[in-house]
Amino acid sequence: MxxxxxxxxGFCFGVKRAVNMAFAAAEQAGPICSLGPLIHSPQLVERLQGEGVRVVASVAEMTGDETVIIRSHGIRREEEQQLRQRQLPLVDATCPFVKKAQEYAGLLGEQGYTVVIVGEQEHPEVQGIVSYACSDSVYVVADVAGARQVPSGRRLGLVAQTTQAYENFRAIAMELLGRCKELRVFNTICDxxxxxxxxxxxxxxxxxxxxxxxxxxxxxxxxxxxxxxxxxxxxxxxxxxxxxxxxxxxxxxxxxxxxxxxxxxxxxxxxxxxxxxxxx
Ligand code: SF4
Structure with missing residues (x-):
């Protein structure tokens, strides 16, 4: 046969990078925890646990004497602020492509655009991007039907969850173009x-x-x-x-x-x- x-x-660039960073940190940095599982592989998470990397669900669960590793999908802005306030040592394994999406959302929010994110509402990466937009005017849309719910007549800024299909992103951009005076688009899809x-x-x-x-x-x-x-x-x-x-x-x-x-x-x-x- x-x-x-x-x-x-198998592993994409961002996941490979996060996993290598986690193993290296486990070897060098003493006790470690990750906020949420590092990646969606129970077997790898278990192997990391064997190396001393425990998974916690919130910043409150951290003991204070651990290095914190941030997963490839990134975390929410509030969580990052809490970590910095507690001055916990950080290993930021957020994929650089996800970081870009967070930064563009932040830039659009800062400049007064209504931020539209193409993606899955519940996905941790999307929740992270939403939080970095730092705006009350943020919409997550999954498809063209969702884009039709975005109020028209305003300045709109568009970014995507990195794993979105390009065709869907393009179709949403076209729909939004007819609903605003100005549309600023950052294609944050990773191939x-x-x-x-x-x-x-x-x-x-x-x-x-x-x-x-x-x-x-x-x-x-x-x-x-x-x-x-x-x-x-x-x-x-x-x-x-x-x-x-x-x-x-x-x-x-x-x-x-x-x-x-x-x-x-x-x-x-x-x-x-x-x-x-x-x-x-
Ligand atoms: S953005 Fe791309 S490279 Fe980065 S973790 Fe996601 S799929 Fe992997």
Whole structure:
């Protein structure tokens, strides 16, 4: 059986950077905590816990003698202020692309624009960007229908959650253009997501089975799995090699593998090895 691994499967630049920073800090900085899980991979979070990096849900839970690592998605402005007030040592692993989105939202808010953020309201990255806009006039819209709810006739500023699809962003920008006197647009989309999705589409169309590896709580892995199953209905979303059911492979001549941006390399390797064993 032919096993084909997508070239971009696994960690994106921002996640790789955050994970390296966390392991380096664990080695050098003594006790460490992260505000929320560092990335959406329970296995990696567990491994970091083994290295002494504990996860806390709020600044209030921090003991005061720990170094704090900020995850790649970033945190809310109020949380950053609380950390600075408590003078806790910080390792800021916020992805530079997310930082840019926060900064542009801040600039727009400061200059009096109504800030529109294209993204998922509940996502921690979006909540962070909203907080950095420092304005009472902020709207999070998921699609063109949402953009129609933004009051018209004002100066509007637009940024995006980094993982948004460009087409959706563009369609929203076009809708807003007809609803204001001035529209200022910062394209803050990072292409890591689009690259993974395009490769997954191509791969899913050329194999008999598709495995998508990544946290069941990872939005980008779930999206990859949906994209693949629309093309190849025999797509399976797994978190680890132990979830592979040999029955899935019966009659397959080829299996494609991709993985979300927060899936560690060792988990991908274990999946490939398990497939090799099963098809010997
Ligand atoms: S997907 Fe892009 S913005 Fe998000 S962490 Fe990865 S590199 Fe950074």
């Amino acid at each position: 032919n096993i084909v691994l997508a070239r971009s499967a 890591a997501t689009a690259v993974r999705q395009n490769e997954a589409r191509e791969l899913a169309a050329s194999v008999d089975r598709m495995l998508v590896i990544g946290g069941h709580n990872s939005a980008n892995t779930n999206r990859l799995a949906r994209i693949c199953s629309d093309i190849q209905p025999r797509t399976f979303h797994i978190e680890t090699a132990s979830e592979i059911d040999p029955a899935w492979l019966v009659g397959a001549a080829s299996v494609g593998i991709t993985a979300g941006a927060s899936t560690p390399e060792w988990i991908i390797r274990e999946v490939v090895e398990k497939l090799q064993q099963l098809t010997k």
